[in-house]
Amino acid sequence: MKFTRDDFPEDFLFGAATAAYQIEGHAFGGAGSTHWDSFAATPGNVIRAEDGARACDHYHRYEEDLDILKDGGFDAYRFSTSWARVLPEGRGTPNQEGLDFYDRLVDACLERGLKPFQTLYHWEMPSALADLGGWTNPDVADWFADYTEVIQSRIGDRVQAVATINEPWCVAFLSHFLGHHAPGLRDIRATARAMHHVTKAHGRAMSRLRQMGQQNCGIVLNFDHTSPADDSPEAIAASDLLDGINNRWFIQAISKGTYPEVVLKGFGDHMPKGWEDDMAEISQPMDWLGVNYYTRHFAAPDPTIPWPSVKAVEGDLDRTQMGWEIYPEGLKDFLTRMSQEYVGDMPIYVTENGMAWADEVENGAVYDPERMDFMERHILAAKDAIAEGANVKGFFYWSLLDNYEWAFGYEKRFGMVHVDFDSLKRTPKASYQALKSVLTG
Secondary structure (H helix, E strand, O other): OOOOHHHOOOOOEEEEEOOHHHHOOOOOOOOOOEHHHHHHOOOOOOHHHOOOOOOOOHHHHHHHHHHHHHHOOOOEEEEEOOHHHHOOOOOOOOOHHHHHHHHHHHHHHHHOOOEEEEEEEOOOOEHHHHOOOHHHOOOHHHHHHHHHHHHHHHHOOOOOEEEEEEOHHHHHHHHHOOOOOOOOOOOHHHHHHHHHHHHHHHHHHHHHHHHOOOOOEEEEEEEEEEEEOOOOHHHHHHHHHHHHHHHHHHHHHHHHOOOOHHHHHHHHHHOOOOHHHHHHHHOOOOOEEEEEEEEEEEEEEOOOOOOOOEEEEOOOOOEOOOOOEOOOHHHHHHHHHHHHHHHOOOOEEEEEOOOOOOOOOEOOEOOOHHHHHHHHHHHHHHHHHHHOOOOEEEEEEEOOEOOOOHHHOOOOOOOOEEEOOOOOOEEEOHHHHHHHHHHHO
8 A cells, every 4th residue: 555644634533434234233122124124125226135134244253343443553443323223113112132233333443443433313313214215204304403413312422423314315316216226216306305304403413412512523425536538518518417416515505505506406396395494403513524435427318318418428437336436526626626625724524435345255355456555545645635724534345244235135255354254264364464463564
């Protein structure tokens, strides 16, 4: 690796990230059903109809997994708490087994010198609330705030940082307009409402966290580098609209209290009545911003389809197992853009960045030079952003473990640690060893 710890500020954190449903094993410990369970059980939605019932069995093997982080010299662990594990019906009586698990998890992080970075929601809507419309129901913000209070009352005194929601674009647009994730809708009215309600839920949860005295609160947004496919006015307009949907909608609402006008032209007639009244709570101050970044796309007009009448066009760079172009410059661009246009000197963390590759164990080891190169180039991109004035405070690789990759089942491997999904044996990959040599050297 072409960097050392000394190339970064003294308080810069190196960590790895996971998500509850993807690794814990949702069949364990009294967790309730989620909309991902029903989405996966519906033919055609998920590869081999796989779900998160067992996943990596982190529920029972969390100490082994945290030992891997400690041994690698990492500073922090980003994890999510499952709404349906804490409140199996989404509301009502908490599941003590679930609360006890997160109690043990946080204590185990602290015992190993790992700073716990918690995310409140990483996509596992309880089925009982999905039955009521989930993110399309205007009451979802209050349901989410109540859940926030239950879990933070138990572990909030020991976590280093709290994010309200992971990747609201995926929660709302990918899941309600494109239909690729649970609940699998393709409905513009449902999308417009989800796009607002998830943002409102962030604001309502922030209010509850502040009332509880919780420190160091933020949100995690995902960004996709978007450029015009050519120099035509039509492609430039298409790129601006796609950037508005993918990248500006949530950060503009949270930092400035407005939505992009170019996107409201499509969503406006479908937005919840009185949505404007929620913007002050949505845009209340945060303590930090999480940036998730993976790839880029080009935008071109497509008048053959309804609004937004835009299509994403691929470039010619090398690709990951997901088919995503590898473009580290995009990470630097977003970190500097967030700093210059939206959050100023607020601390920014790279909360997810990583690549899937078809890794295999050979002679007891996994050699993944492609991931090593990917990791190095993106960490150096974060370093470049710091040099340009962005207040980047940490980098969390996605993911610690190969895991349940949502609609791709167990097909795509993002981990620094290989997981045999039959035996559940963990095998740290060469990329883990390379980063370990930097962090412990």
